[in-house]
Amino acid sequence: MIKTEINYGDIYLVPKRTVVDSRKECDTSVQFGPRRFDMPVYPANMKSVVDEETCEYFARRGWFYTMHRFNVDATRFTADMQEKGLFSSISIGVNEDTDEQLRNLKAAGLSPEYITLDIANGWCVKAERMIKKVKDLFPESFLIGGNIATGEAAQDLESWGVDAVKAGIAGGRVCITKNKTGFHRPMVSTVLDCAQAVKIPVIADGGISEHGDLAKAIACGATMIMAGSLFAGYDESAGQIIEIDGKHLKEYFGSASEHNKGAYKNVEGKRIYVEYKGAIERLLIELKEDLQSSISYSGGNTLAALRDVEMIFVNRY
Numbered sequence: 001m002i003k004t005e006i007n008y009g010d011i012y013l014v015p016k017r018t019v020v021d022s023r024k025e026c027d028t029s030v031q032f033g034p035r036r037f038d039m040p041v042y043p044a045n046m047k048s049v050v051d052e053e054t055c056e057y058f059a060r061r062g063w064f065y066t067m068h069r070f071n072v073d074a075t076r077f078t079a080d081m082q083e084k085g086l087f088s089s090i091s092i093g094v095n096e097d098t099d100e101q102l103r104n105l106k107a108a109g110l111s112p113e114y115i116t117l118d119i120a121n122g123w124c125v126k127a128e129r130m131i132k133k134v135k136d137l138f139p140e141s142f143l144i145g146g147n148i149a150t151g152e153a154a155q156d157l158e159s160w161g162v163d164a165v166k167a168g169i170a171g172g173r174v175c176i177t178k179n180k181t182g183f184h185r186p187m188v189s190t191v192l193d194c195a196q197a198v199k200i201p202v203i204a205d206g207g208i209s210e211h212g213d214l215a216k217a218i219a220c221g222a223t224m225i226m227a228g229s230l231f232a233g234y235d236e237s238a239g240q241i242i243e244i245d246g247k248h249l250k251e252y253f254g255s256a257s258e259h260n261k262g263a264y265k266n267v268e269g270k271r272i273y274v275e276y277k278g279a280i281e282r283l284l285i286e287l288k289e290d291l292q293s294s295i296s297y298s299g300g301n302t303l304a305a306l307r308d309v310e311m312i313f314v315n316r317y
């Protein structure tokens, strides 16, 4: 049997009676782990999206962030952020270099507030071993595990000890996993399945192409949303800026791209150039305004109201 599965573009949310006098009354803040953040969306832990300055910018603004894990000294990063009175949110892999990073953190007496285990398919034995190791060494840290795409995987990671799961396989803008391996699951189906299967928070990762997709992800059960291309192309994004025929562009590349790996081996990502858009401030204001408006259409004044709206499938063919 072949199942029909759906993506953000296939659904819309049905409006309810608005109960606020102004969209400004709608509260977009979210509790995630030990902290509360101003918005439920944050930039992807990719080298072309975040660097240390981006992380500091988002943390100071009251938004969540996660530093990427490529050639980063997690101990120095954590010490720097915590010395500045900010929280540390790092990414790790599953190999020996991660063991060394964890030993160094421990030896320095440091504990990041958030740790994200970041591999393509987090539903695997290497991830299980690393999750158990991290929970043993850093029981105080809030551990996010991923990526996964099914409720069954989410339940396994929950039982291994993660505090949140990151869901989304092969839906990213610079992803070529679905072309190279044949595997992928559309985001609405992914998030609904994972959120119904576990009690821990689900992060919807990848595939955001419209601002309204944030409200759709939350309606499906996501607590947070990770996005790459949405945040690429700005002054505060980490990618290099280039000029072609007088036009300014910024690079955006996948973590499993040849460019990020430095070798053509198990490549499942590509590099693209996106329009350079200047300062990110305007985008962040607009994302918040749009989400406040989404909340108003949902008939409430907090994100919780979005969980209680009707979703309709729109057959576009």
Ligand SMILES: NC(=O)C1=CN([C@@H]2O[C@H](COP(=O)(O)OP(=O)(O)OC[C@H]3O[C@@H](n4cnc5c(N)ncnc54)[C@H](OP(=O)(O)O)[C@@H]3O)[C@@H](O)[C@H]2O)C=CC1
Binding pocket: 093, 094, 095, 118, 119, 120, 121, 126, 147, 168, 169, 170, 171, 172, 175, 177, 206, 254, 255, 256, 266, 268
């Ligand atoms: N969200 C998504 O859909 C995807 C995201 N990515 C991103 O790209 C980056 C690189 O990902 P990834 O290649 O997983 O990480 P790594 O290249 O760091 O691989 C982690 C380890 O897991 C092993 N491994 C990776 N994939 C498999 C597999 N399919 N079967 C068995 N072992 C495996 C690797 O061994 P070996 O290389 O020898 O197999 C390696 O030892 C990550 O940041 C990830 O988030 C990549 C693809 C999809």
Ligand SMILES: Nc1nc2c(ncn2[C@@H]2O[C@H](COP(=O)(O)O)[C@@H](O)[C@H]2O)c(=O)[nH]1
Binding pocket: 044, 045, 046, 147, 168, 170, 171, 172, 173, 174, 175, 176, 177, 178, 205, 206, 207, 208, 226, 227, 228, 229, 230, 253, 254, 255, 256, 257, 268, 269, 270
């Ligand atoms: N298949 C791959 N997926 C990747 C790669 N690098 C990152 N990612 C995933 O994409 C999202 C961002 O998606 P976007 O649609 O918001 O741009 C990111 O968070 C990862 O989960 C890769 O090389 N291959």
